[in-house]
Amino acid sequence: MKYRYTIILLSILIISGCSNNGSDNNLKQENEELKVENEELQQEIARLSEVNEELELDLKIAGLEGSRKVDQLTNKITSLQFDNERQKELINRYQRVLKFPVSNTRTISDTANIFSPDQVKVNNQIAGLIVSDIKTEAINDAIAYFIKFTGEFEVKGTIIRQGNDYSFMVNENLESMPHTLWEFERGSIFFDINNGEELRKALGDQLDTLPEDGQLEIVGVFKNYYYNEIPDSDSLPSYAEFVRLISEN
Structure with a gap:
């Protein structure tokens, strides 16, 4: 009888030990999988950080290019306004000259004293x-x-x-x-x-x-x-x- 109890107790211990080894193996596997996922996540974070830096650089370049084009357009408008005023003045001078009385012996350039x-x-x-x-x-x-x-x-x-x-x-x-x-x-x-x-x-x-x-x-x-x-x-x-x-x- 005593021998039978001993066998039963040993069987329970063996089964319990096997069960614990299985749990430990599962935990190790899960831990390895988590490590792999963490590394992949870190790589993805690093990639996204590089993408973000590139986007920020692109935005700065776009801003500078936009400012340069605005300056160019402003300078062009100013230049056109200056040319327009100059043309108006030139037209006014020609109109004034054309009002000069011109005789048969004098040209407009003679009358305006242009040589x-x-x-x-x-x-x-x-x-x-x-x-x-x-x-x-x-x-x-x-x-x-x-x-x-x-x-x-x-x-x-x-x-x-x-x-x-x-x-x-x-x-x-x-x-x-x-x-x-x-x-x-x-x-x-x-x-x-x-x-x-x-x-x-x-x-x-x-x-x-x-x-x-x-x-x-x-x-x-x-x-x-x-x-x-x-x-x-x-x-x-x-x-x-x-x-x-x-x-x-």
Whole structure:
């Protein structure tokens, strides 16, 4: 009897041990599977992080590109507006010129006192001035012109100070002095004043206190206008002599 109980007890222990080994094996397998899933999840998180960084970079690039295109469009609009205003001014000047009375012996360019450097001749009279000298010189495969106009002319414009030197800008009533078609289309005539001391005597403190690059509008009389046109250069601008002041603003 005692022997039988012993056998039964041993059987129960063996069955229990086998059961525990099975549970342990199942837990180990589940743990390995969880490790694999965790590694796969970490890889997926890393991939998504890379994708997110790429998307953020793409957004930054798109934003910068958008800003650049907006700036380009803004600059283009500004340029078109400037060109539009310039065309309006040019049309106004042409309309004013076309209203000039033109005789049978004078063309519109004659009436507006527009001259061509390659066609003007000595003794021609333009805006009351006489062409007294013409010189040409070949520079950089082009022709440079040096034309002297003798006589006085009255113009309204702006004195521009650059250090101890002074220049003059005529930006209305260009027909009051000789000018080229290019100057007409630009809407201004620019020349240096080569006797600044006489100008300073006439304007006194107003000129002395004029700041660097400052401007002062006057109506003045000038003489001996030297028109210089050198291809692709501004090293020798046109110039004239100041004679007297008519009025100042």
